[in-house]
Amino acid sequence: MALSLIKPVRRANIQGMDAFAITVEHLVKSFGPIRAVDDVSFAVATGSTTAMLGGNGAGKTTTLSMLLGLLLPSSGAIRVLGEDMVRHRYRVLPRLNFSSPYVDLPHRLTVRENLTVYGHLYGIAKLAGRIAELTADLDLGEVIDRPVGKLSAGQKARVALAKAMLNRPELLLLDEPTASLDPDTADWVRSFLTEYQRQCGATILLASHNMTEVERMCDAVLMMKQGRIVDQGSPAALIERFGRSTLEEVFLDIARDRNKPAEAAQ
Amino acid sequence: MTQLSFRRVGALLLRHLYIMRGSWPRLLEMAYWPAVNMVVWGFTSQFFAGHSDWVAKAGGILIGAVLLWDVMFRGNLGVALSFMEEMWSRNLGHLSVSPLRPIELVAGLVAMSLIRTLIGVLPAMALAIPLYQYSIFELGPALITFWANLMVSGWAIGLAVSAMVLRFGLGVESLAWVMVFAVAPLAGIYYPIETLPVWLQPVAWALPPAHVFDGMRTLMQTGLFDWSRLLQAVGLNLLYVAAAAALFLRTHHVARQRGLLLNVGE
Numbered sequence: 001m002a003l004s005l006i007k008p009v010r011r012a013n014i015q016g017m018d019a020f021a022i023t024v025e026h027l028v029k030s031f032g033p034i035r036a037v038d039d040v041s042f043a044v045a046t047g048s049t050t051a052m053l054g055g056n057g058a059g060k061t062t063t064l065s066m067l068l069g070l071l072l073p074s075s076g077a078i079r080v081l082g083e084d085m086v087r088h089r090y091r092v093l094p095r096l097n098f099s100s101p102y103v104d105l106p107h108r109l110t111v112r113e114n115l116t117v118y119g120h121l122y123g124i125a126k127l128a129g130r131i132a133e134l135t136a137d138l139d140l141g142e143v144i145d146r147p148v149g150k151l152s153a154g155q156k157a158r159v160a161l162a163k164a165m166l167n168r169p170e171l172l173l174l175d176e177p178t179a180s181l182d183p184d185t186a187d188w189v190r191s192f193l194t195e196y197q198r199q200c201g202a203t204i205l206l207a208s209h210n211m212t213e214v215e216r217m218c219d220a221v222l223m224m225k226q227g228r229i230v231d232q233g234s235p236a237a238l239i240e241r242f243g244r245s246t247l248e249e250v251f252l253d254i255a256r257d258r259n260k261p262a263e264a265a266q
Numbered sequence: 267m268t269q270l271s272f273r274r275v276g277a278l279l280l281r282h283l284y285i286m287r288g289s290w291p292r293l294l295e296m297a298y299w300p301a302v303n304m305v306v307w308g309f310t311s312q313f314f315a316g317h318s319d320w321v322a323k324a325g326g327i328l329i330g331a332v333l334l335w336d337v338m339f340r341g342n343l344g345v346a347l348s349f350m351e352e353m354w355s356r357n358l359g360h361l362s363v364s365p366l367r368p369i370e371l372v373a374g375l376v377a378m379s380l381i382r383t384l385i386g387v388l389p390a391m392a393l394a395i396p397l398y399q400y401s402i403f404e405l406g407p408a409l410i411t412f413w414a415n416l417m418v419s420g421w422a423i424g425l426a427v428s429a430m431v432l433r434f435g436l437g438v439e440s441l442a443w444v445m446v447f448a449v450a451p452l453a454g455i456y457y458p459i460e461t462l463p464v465w466l467q468p469v470a471w472a473l474p475p476a477h478v479f480d481g482m483r484t485l486m487q488t489g490l491f492d493w494s495r496l497l498q499a500v501g502l503n504l505l506y507v508a509a510a511a512a513l514f515l516r517t518h519h520v521a522r523q524r525g526l527l528l529n530v531g532e
Contacts (some may be wrong), residue, residue, distance in 0.1 A: 031525070065528060068363045072522045093365045103359035103528065106281065106351075113284040120277035121364040147288075163360070 018082050021046040021171050021203035022067060027076035029062055029227075036062045038227035040076075044220070049197055049204040051214040053247075054224030055255050060207035063224070064173055067205070068098055081171055094122060099164040100175035101157070107149025111140060111159050114148060115166060122167040134162040138192070154185035161192065172196075174206040178213060186210075190217055211248035221247070223254050230254055270373060274366050278374030279381070282348055286385075296382060300336040300390035307332040308398045326400035327486050328456060331479060333391055333402050335455045337413050338475060339446055340386045341420020342427070344379025346442035349428040353436055362527045368518045372511055375428070376421050383417060405482075408491055412478050415496075418503040419474045423449065425510035429517040432526060454479045474502040 022044040029037040037059045044050045052060045065071035067080060069089035078085040083092045105114045112131060119127040135144050138158045143151055148159055157178070164172060177193065178186035194217055197204050208214055214221060215235045223231040223238070231238060231254065235247050242250045252258075286293055311328040349371075352358045361371070395401045402409060427441045452466070453475035459467055470476045481495035521527050 061528075062525070065525060070359065070362055070522065070527050071525045072519075090365060090367060093363060096363075098360075098363045100359070104356040105360060106285070106355040106357050108288055108355070109281065109284050110288075113281075117277050117281040117284070118360070118364065120280065121274050121361075121366050123271075123273060123365070 019046060020044060020079075021048075021081055022205065023077075023079045024063075024067075025077045027063070027066065027078065028074045029059075029066060029071065030074045035227050037066070037073075040224075040227070040229050042222055042229055042232065044203060044205055046203055047197075047201045048219040049194075049206070049217050050220040050222065051218040052205065052207045052222045052224055053209075053211075053214060053251060057226075058224040059227040060224055061175060062227075064175055064205070064207055068096075068173060069093070094167060095169065096171040096173065097164040097167055097169035098173045098175075099160045099177060101160070101177075101179045102175065105148050105156075105159065105163060108147055110147055111144045111151075111162070114159070115162060118163050119166055124166055130166065134165055138162050138165075153180050154182065157181055157185060157189060161189065165196065168200065170202055172202055172204045174204065176208055176210075177206055178208075178210060186213070193217065211246065211251055215247050223251070225254055270367075270370055271365075274370045275373045275377060278361075278366065278371065279377055282351070282378045283381075285351070293385065296340075296386040297389045300333070300340065300386050301393055303332055303336060304329060304390040304394055305397065308394060308400075312398065326394075326398065326402070327483060329394055329398060329400050330402050330405070330482060330486060331455050333387060333394065334412055334416055334479070334482060335450070335453075336387050336390065337383055338416035338420040338453075340383040341379050341417040342424040342446045343420075343442060344382035345375045345421055345424025346427040346431070348375050348378040348382070349424075350431060350436065350439055350442070353431065359528045368515050371518075372425065372514060375424070379421060379424060380417065383420075405485065408481075408485055411496055412482055415474055415478045415499045415503055418507050419449075419478075420446070422503070422506040422510040425507070425514045429510070429514040432514075432521050433517050435526075449473060449475065452476065458483065471498075472502065474499040474506065477502070 020043040022042075024043070025041050027037055027040045028035065040059070040063065052063065054060050062071065066073050066078060067085065069085050069092075072086065080092050081095055083089075085092060109117070115131045115134065116127065119130060124130050131144075135141055138161060140155075140158060140162060143155050143159070148156065151159065161177075164174075172193075174193075178189050181189065190213055193204060196202060204217075206214075206218075218235060221232060221235055221238055222229050231241075233241065238250050239245065239247060242253055244250050244253065307328050311326065314328065352361060366374075391402050405412070423446050424442070427445055430438050430441050452462070452470040452473055454461070454470060455475070459470045459476050459480060462470055477495040477499035481492045481499070484490060484492045484495070
């Protein structure tokens with residue numbers, strides 16, 4: 001996929017940045033007696049694509065929400081793009097973006113109106129030109145002046161990506177980026193993200209249930225269960241460690257508490 | 267010190283203006299209710315003018331009251347409905363991870379309230395001139411002071427309602443109508459505060475609209491502008507609107523602790 005209009009404007013900045021775009025230390029989030037995230041520590045290398053995997057209730061969305069500053073941690077430290085996310089989130093927010101199928105853009109506004117509003121919120125220079133670039137890159141020409149509420153799931157996913165790309169984010173946080181998409185559209189989205197990451201050197205952290213997607217896109221995987229990180233590594237390393245042939249089998253092993261790495265090694 | 271960006275506040279305004287532009291029934295509805303209210307009270311006023319010395323002494327006293335009451339009512343709705351629009355459209359998550367700060371959200375809501383109130387109330391004020399030969403604009407500069415005070419009172423209630431909706435969800439959205447009407451009997455819109463039971467009068471005088479409506483009646487009946495009423499209204503308004511803004515910002519913080527910014531929607 002050729003994204004000729006996505007300019008790698010941030011590459012120089014990224015090379016001068018920390019080795020890790022995200023560092024999390026002893027992160028805890030409790031809701032009453034329930035520990036949704038339980039003493040989690042990890043780091044995401046700058047320029048990498050990392051996945052958080054885990055079943056429902058594993059703590060992926062809660063962790064993502066804390067990384068975005070939408071949710072305050074009960075304890076622990078989060079640094080995003082070199083800044084303390086709890087104390088200085090407004091220094092970081094213009095440099096990152098987010099997409100989730102569970103958070104909508106206003107349905108009554110057209111695609112162009114939505115992108116215009118968010119473009120102004122992010123302070124995008126030459127906004128009309130930027131919207132034209134994204135319209136071309138994400139093939140939005142036919143729907144650009146249609147209300148978002150009247151689009152198909154696939155079209156909405158492309159619009160959500162356009163919104164997430166408006167500020168050419170150094171860090172992209174994605175919650176289930178291909179949920180509810182048909183295989184063709186899902187494949188298109190993955191190709192787009194991979195190409196963006198390759199061209200711009202951006203860091204991507206995604207939460208997903210799609211193992212094929214993770215194997216294809218990600219350099220690293222954080223396996224979560226019951227609010228904890230129970231394993232991590234590259235997809236290939238995890239598959240080898242568990243003695244399995246696919247990441248999905250590794251996921252099932254972890255979810256069902258069977259065939260732990262030590263046992264697999266025996 | 268939090269920096270307020272007029273660009274981001276403007277972006278929020280643009281989002282709501284796009285909705286208005288795309289829906290003429292909404293625009294019509296904004297002007298419809300104040301106009302109907304004014305027509306009903308206009309006829310009532312004409313009837314009482316022939317049967318009541320109090321009304322006859324100051325032509326238009328009831329029409330003036332209903333028009334100014336609508337300023338406060340629409341001021342409240344302008345804030346609360348604009349905020350709930352973000353929740354109905356499940357857009358709060360995107361706004362909350364954009365660089366828009368909570369104080370800018372508040373500024374955007376009150377600015378939108380001013381626009382909605384102007385659209386709603388100005389046509390009714392203009393319509394009263396040919397229908398009842400009553401022009402509220404003859405109050406001159408005093409009208410601006412009455413309008414501004416009632417608008418700010420409406421903002422205070424709207425912000426408090428928005429805080430409640432953010433904290434408890436859309437199940438309490440009817441507070442947008444309930445809370446402002448709870449104030450109405452104590453505001454002395456159509457009658458002097460002395461009409462209320464003696465024990466209730468101090469409560470009424472603790473509310474800014476009681477001073478505004480009393481000041482309006484004094485001006486219309488005697489031609490004198492009561493500066494002490496204005497100063498008391500301004501002082502009380504500053505107190506209430508500051509408290510309501512603080513409540514909204516505090517609730518926003520609590521929403522980040524409890525994860526309420528993502529879990530909203532229709």
